[in-house]
Amino acid sequence: MIATPLHSKRNRLPAVLEHASGDKRFKILEVHMKKHQFRHDALIEVLHKAQELFGYLEDDLLLFVSYKLKLPPSRVYGVATFYHFFNLKPQGEHTCVVCMGTACYVKGADKVIAAIQDQTKIRPGETTPDNKVSLLTARCIGACGIAPAVVYDGTVNPRATPESAVKQIKKWTGT
Amino acid sequence: MILNDLLQIKDQERAARKKTTLRCCMAAGCMSSDSKGVKEQLEKAVADAGLQDTVEVRGVGCMKLCCEGPLVQADPQNALYIKVTSENAPSIIAALKGGKAEAAQTDPDAAFFKKQLSIVLANSGVVDPDRIESYIALDGYQALHEVLHEMTPKDVVDTMVNSGLRGRGGAGFPTGLKWGTVAKSPGAKKYVICNADEGDPGAFMDRSVLESDPHAVLEGMAIAAYAVGADQGFIYVRAEYPLAITRLQTAIKQAKQLGVLGSGIFESPFNFTIDIRIGAGAFVCGEETALMASVEGKRGTPRPRPPFPAESGLFGCPTLINNVETFANVPAIYRNGAEWFAGIGTEKSKGTKVFALAGKIKNTGLIEVPMGTPLRTIVEEMGGGAPGGAKIKAVQTGGPSGGCIPSQHLDTPVDYESLGKLGSIMGSGGMIVMDESTRMVDVARFFMEFCMDESCGKCIPCRAGTVQMHNLLEKILDRRATPRDLLKLEELCDMVKNTSLCGLGQTAPNPTLSTLRFFRNEYEELLQPEAHGPKGNGEAKKQTLTT
Amino acid sequence: MKVRLATVWFGGCAGCHMSFLDLDEFLIDLAEKVELVYSPVVDVKEYPEDVDVCLIEGAICNEDNLELLHKIRQRTKVLVSFGDCAVTANVPAIRNQLGLGNAESVLQVAYIDNAQHNPCLPKEDGIVPPLLKKVLPVHEVVNVEHFLPGCPPPADRIKALVGQMLAGVEPKLEGAQLKFG
Amino acid sequence: MAAKTLTIDGKQISAEEGATVLQAADEAGVKIPTLCHLDGVYDVGACRLCLVEIAGVPKLLPACTTQVAEGMVIHTDSERLRKYRRMTLELLFAERNHVCAVCVANGHCELQSLAYNQGMDHVRYEYNFPKWSVDNTHRLFGMDHNRCILCTRCVRVCWHIEGAGTKNVAGRGGKAHIISDLNMSWGQSYSCTECGKCVQACPTGALFHKGSTAAEMERDRTRLEFLVTAREKKQWITGEE
Structure with a gap:
């Protein structure tokens, strides 16, 4: 399986932030981050909260967290996939x-x-x-x-x- | 908050006691069998019978005989009701007035209870874990007061050294020595961490302690923090224990409100706050360096030691890490003195140990016994042997890092050294009984699969070695393996044990090694002869051409 | 008495045999000491009994390979995995990465997707031997005494190993002589 | 800095306080094998190839993270260590799909050369043959997960020299793998500065310049050394040009 070259890359962040501004759950999540003073070491706590709010951790949500905590996206993804408690796919009813x-x-x-x-x-x-x-x-x-x-x-x-x-x-x- | 305030709460709480107490287990095991409904029905029945002034229904922590839950104990009647349902709960109230209880009873003086010696679990099943007053009524936080006002940090460390307490997380490192090292480490900022990431499958001691007596852990941590000079503590608790998390949150809030945590505790210059960090499902985070990485919000991968956490731990600061049971021992040691504690147990293993007894055994639940108690006493007398009269084959201790002790060694005293000699470890206290129907190669495979799944992937021997050892065990179970494969397995066990980065990898081969040691015939019975070529030697026989 | 030597060609590109032919004048020395009793370059149909040494090129890919390998092991004193395909399964084993059903996928690509004329699967007996579910290196099937890695092993490497064996010393290749690829 | 005297493989040597056993051995001309160590970035002690025996210490310790001490007696090449090293390498070869014959790094690969230097003539463990992908989406570079040994050199240079934080490890255990950003294809990574340090750092053929074919991918580590010297020692960075 070999992926082929891509010639356009695009910053998804503006779209994610715009989408987030219309969703109350992102507000709640941000308040939670603020409670932890946006500290890097609160990442796992924040992911717990995010999963509680959204049910699972989709890419845009992780990107939002990484932007707000000022962490590289790869750190957020690395942590989210290390711990089995976090789901990156939606769960059943x-x-x-x-x-x-x-x-x-x-x-x-x-x-x-x-x-x-x-x-x-x-x-x-x-x-x-x-x-x-x-x-x-x-x-x-x-x-x-x-x-x-x-x-x-x-x-x-x-x-x-x-x-x-x-x-x-x-x-x-x-x- | 000064001592008098504390004593006042204690007196009030004691004075408010009623003639009869109905203790209803509200730990996770019994809760899953609707002990909450039982408690509600008991309260309702008390109200209906107009007994509010003489009967107290108290939600308590673990009452130890988990297999018979929900449990309700009536005192002073000394009646222990088992498998209580919300339907037959009211009859327990009726029985107080001479009626007949429909709920079954068991003997609260049976060996399972009588052979126990409770230090860590002394309050478990007695205090209401949701009320700090209930803990204070049993002398809670007095040790902390005494330590802050009458002892120097050095005295506190010395007492710990003299008590002989060793870490209850598994390795058995002397607690006093650890405290002393952190105390001596230079640094303005230090941390105390409580390791409540009880990951060994089959172990639930720490969960029970946190659900049953959270304040003992908080008090223990505060005393430790004073001894080493820390002002911030973390409790790292598994996400799989939601009830323990809730109880801890409640306990921390109450302790802060009362001023036994926070700044200027008991009007001394000592400040100490505790935060909870919730794990997210990674066994390796029980390893201290991985745990610290996780508290820092990172991937929970371990790092080489030295430097040890005592010198450079959380956020690079000197850090004391002990597990739940270790901290829960602390208040009692300072209340009763180091000599008292050192008088319990064996020469090298002092005090008691809590075990979670489970598997193919009649009485499953929590037991606390003095160190040195023979396994046979625990399994046969207290545990009541295997159900249905089956023969006990082995006892597994130490979880995925431990080993299987065969029945011929049941007279082994339970202490760090004796279990180590048999190729197992004390571990955190999981004790799984296996009977004749258990296949030991399957047990080895089960634990190897566990370690393979839980390997963090950082170092090669653990990441790739567990996969190969698991392959070989599957091959043996599928009857596809030859004697050469068995040798390959043993060679890998040795290599992974000696070269892995952290404790997870270093101990991953233990269940396989110990079953190989005591049940080698079960492996050999599954082997096939070598298909071709020289038989019985591990390496392909090196030949030269002789013409 | 001459050493009874065999060479065999399983799943591989024949490059190792080409490299063997690169031994040049050493082949003449060799011919004095060995009798080539079975080889792709010798017209013998049945693998003989009592072979002293067999150089095995290629990975074990199909049932014919498997059957012959077992026969070779029974009839041969010393087996040498000759080249990377025999030692590691190498390129032929890349299909293993496709997991279950990889054999069918390989046939599909070879005989249908990439066919220019008459795309159809070779179903009749004796055309293509049934493929194994997994391509294996030789030593995962039978015991192998010596390993000669390389893709292909250069002639001097072959000469070193064969020379040692003929001299009656324990063959031992070291350092870059063991380089894969 | 105080000097420490110690013995490595019978040789008496002196090393600066704070130096690692690996550095001290290197200066004394004793080559200890390693795959995860890379000059210029911090050590993680992950590959376990540089484990050495130190007299009086029951456990084997990684040379890359163990500091020298006065009077240390170190053995770096005992039979036991050689056996463990060979096993470690065999485990690596069995873990993913290292097909040297068709690798861009053939002949310039640290894994390959370590294997033959440690006498690995075959792999005794069953090959896993896992299914891993090749990411060819980046304009300049490619990543072949089949050849990755998870040494994390690329991650460390990306974070600590370049400061981009593009690369990281995701997942865990046998499923652990190197990612770019949120596990997107590398070509889509917004944080990648295309500096190419990860490609220079890679010990195998996992990271490569596009367009290289079998056996063509050679690395130039001096480019990394140059940057490290600039950043850490600030030798020629004086504030103004």
Whole structure:
């Protein structure tokens, strides 16, 4: 795969700033940055806030952050892609996070996730084509006492089974 | 804020205690089983029965037996209710008046509880983590007052040295020595960081401490800051722990309002503020130099040491980094004295250790035991063995950096040195029990996959070596590997261990090495004979032509 | 008794064999010491038994390669991976980057997309041997005793290795003699 | 500056206080292999090729970030170190698609020459054959991710000598890769000043001048040295021309 030469390059920033001026969420984000005095070390905090406001971190949003914090865009992108918590693509309507920590794993989380994959036909990190469900895995949510744990839209579900997981997915997808 | 104000709060809080207390667990595990609904129903039932003046329903932190949650404990009746639902919660109130409780009970004096010795978890399941007064009622912040007014920073460091406390994050570095080094490092600005990036899968001690007793951590950090001369602290906590973050935010706000954090604490010249930094899902940030990079808002990649953080850490300033459990030990050490603490545990490992007991075991949850307690006591007596009478095969400690201890070594005392001798580590305290149905090569592959995914990619041995080791483990599991592949795996383990930049890479081979050491037959059973050529030797046999 | 030498040509451009022919007068010395029992330049159909040494050019790309390689290993004392394609899989393995289905893609490009006449896939038996899912260097399939990198290995490098072997010493190439590419 | 006396591979040498083991060894004529070190930019200790044994220190330490100390006894070329170095190189070759035969840097590549100098005659690990792209969108330069070893020299010269901050590492672990700006094609990068320092710094054929074909891409490091001297020592920058 070889990309071909481009002869025009264009500064996207003015367009991004103009777009941002009409969107309230950018205002809120800027207030948040101001709270941190636009400090460079607040980048991760700012990205958390941005993801909370917009759901995911699209390029224009990252460009806005880099401009406001006076950081090179490559720094912002490098940080946003280092941490698995940040999504650069939109997520589905519902999220299903299967904990794959050791305790959950030895208690059958692998079977739970296999059942969900079978039902949704997507792999971890993907979203169903109808944009209903995103499937994610977590490294350990620290709920080992109730393993295996699955988080449905932010709510922890204890002692999950392949059946209970499929039931929840079906509820979301209406099948 | 002066001492009298503190004592006044303590007295008021104690005087307000009611005849009966119903403690309802509000830590993340029980919350996921609707303990919030349980608490609401209990409160409603108390109101309906007109018992507001004699019965207190208190939301508390972790009550340790997580597998049986939601838990409710009635005192002084000493009744521990398990798996309480919002439907049967009202019957617990009825039982106070002689009725019958529908909720099941378990024995609060069973070995799981009785064999514990609580220092770090002393307040866990007792205080209301959302109320600073509740912490003060149990002598909270008195140690900080005493330290600020009656000890020099050097005294504080000396006490820590004498206590013998060692870092609870995994490596077991003597805490007093670390404090002393930061204290001696020249620099006008210094930092204290609390490492709450509890990333080991299967470990939830730090989460529980933060959710159950956040003020103990804040007080510990403040004492440490005074000892080393820092005025700014950070708590770096995982984004996966939203409840812990909320509780910490509440605790910091309350501590500031009361004046036990901020400027001129207890009318001394000592200033100290604490900010929270939320991680974003990177295991490597548990490594101290990576953590500092992350606090600085950068990619969480580690850097070579020296210079150590004690000399040049956050923003290039001397920095003290300890983990949650280490800080949570601090107030008790200054309340009760270094000798008291040094009297607990073994010669080289003092005090207690909190473990998160999970996996194929009957009682999963949190335990705190004196250092030196045999694994067998923890797993068989306290944990109740594997469920369904299955045979325990191994205990995994230290997460992806640790190893599997086979059942024949269950009499090993739990301390830094003994676990190290078995090729495992104490680690942060995750303890996963495995029974006969667990395949050890699969366990090794599981951890290798973890390390491969979590490698930051900076140094080659870890970035590319974990990929190759994972390939080889998959090959073995798929029955495609030959004895030569096994040798290649062992050679890579040695190389990655000795050449990686940070702890993640240096310890990534441990689960594989320890399962190879104790369960080598499980690997060998999966091997295929060499397809062609010389068998059994690692290198292709070098030959010359002899004609 | 003369050393029974074989050379074989798998997935590669024959450049290594060309380089072998560049040995010039050394070939004459060689002819006194070895008997060439199998080679693309010798008209022998079946790989013989009891071969002392075999120089293998090329990566393992298809089932014919694979089958013959196993036969070679069984019938040969010493195998030498001869040139980068044998040692690293080199250019033939670039198709591996396309992942699953790369073999089909390669055929599509070669026989359909770039065909000037009668674009069609060679389906009949014996025309194109079935391609492997992944092109492999020789040592990932069988044990290999010696490695002679280079694309192609220059004649002096070949001479050094073969010379050492004939002299009965452990062949050892060093430094720039081991340069890939 | 005080001088420190130390022993490197049996040779008694003296080095300035604050010098790294790598510098001291270099001055003493002992060549320690490295891929991520580049004169003029700060060291990151990432490639692990310059690890050395220091008597009394249980761990191997990178020569590039370890400072000399009085009485240090250093071994740079033990059998163990040679074995680890060869393995490190094999891991690199297996990681991406380093096809030397068709590389612009063939014959001028630090990875290639290190491999043969360390006696790497083949790679024992399975090649990953990952799918990486070639970015040819820049007017003057190209980036072939297949040949990148993530030494981050390009990132460091871009940030610390040029000050543009165009290049960075994105992603992590095996997915880590070099980006321009927000992972856009290089030709679209608005911050790139087209100075070409990254191309000069690259040890392999990952960054190249467009138009170079196989084995044509040679680098001129003196151009970097010149700039570093200008910026750090300010030798001829006196305020007015």
